[in-house]
Amino acid sequence: xxxxxxxxxxxxxxxxxxxxxxxxxxxxxxxxxxxxxxxxxxxxxxxxxxxxxxxxxxxxxxxxxxxxxxxxxxxxxxxx
Numbered sequence: 001x002x003x004x005x006x007x008x009x010x011x012x013x014x015x016x017x018x019x020x021x022x023x024x025x026x027x028x029x030x031x032x033x034x035x036x037x038x039x040x041x042x043x044x045x046x047x048x049x050x051x052x053x054x055x056x057x058x059x060x061x062x063x064x065x066x067x068x069x070x071x072x073x074x075x076x077x078x079x080x
Contacts, residue, residue: 014066018042021064022057029053033074035061041069047077 033046
């Protein structure tokens with residue numbers, strides 16, 4: 001059985017930690033936000049209905065991102 005390298009486990013753990021923190025805000029619209037660790041930092045993806053929720057996701061991610069840059073690629077879409 002082959003195990004994942006330590007670095008890959010740490011990256012996956014950080015992605016999961018960021019996503020858990022965003023979901024812990026209790027905002028339903030943030031449930032679909034995902035995080036991906038890349039060399040340039042943590043990248044957030046998803047769609048939310050307001051700029052407030054986009055900013056909330058970013059601020060939450062920055063709190064747990066281990067001094068990595070947070071790149072916010074979340075789209076704001078109107079639900080009209």
